[in-house]
Amino acid sequence: MSTAEDRTMSMSVKQYLASELERDTKHEFIDGCIYAMAGASINHERISGNIFGELRNHLKGSPCEPLASDMKVKVIDNFYYPDVLVDCNFDSTTPYYTETPVIIVEVLSRSTRRLDETKKLVEYLNIPTLQEYVLIEQDVADVTVYRKSDDWRCVHYFLGDLITFESINLTLAVEEIYYRVENQDVIEYFAVKEPENNPQS
Structure with missing residues (x-):
């Protein structure tokens, strides 16, 4: 989901949370101002859906979910809508946001890249519970993972690689994240891979 460039009036945290329940369009709350969330591309939705589905299947029966x-993350007094997150200790007294994610996933777009890779990166990495921050490209096949256990160094993963999300003990193939995604990297990767798996082709 991308953030629209237009900035609207400033308001308090209390005003933002109350107004967000009444709005048809989601807004992020950054440094006292609200920013409307724009629509997402089909590749963005496929990537978000793929990784959410893999996480959901893996975490069934687990305290993590x-x-x-649609779930906000609160960082100090800012509120963001990550594409996917995992929380292992959700506080039901704040049903519209969490302060305790262990994984945050953002799918990059042209309109959000700068925010996701700068301000959000700094703020997310200061969340005490966070163990992994994941940035996924949609126009090429490239997944970047920052891990607390590795001093927040970034590691890139590409088609053919396996990614281990240490905080929830899940290993996932990059190609599963890009299932049905249409970009040149994915098209070329499967064009080569499919004949290899079919000796009669």
């Missing part, structure tokens, strides 16, 4: 893009 994946939450999709």
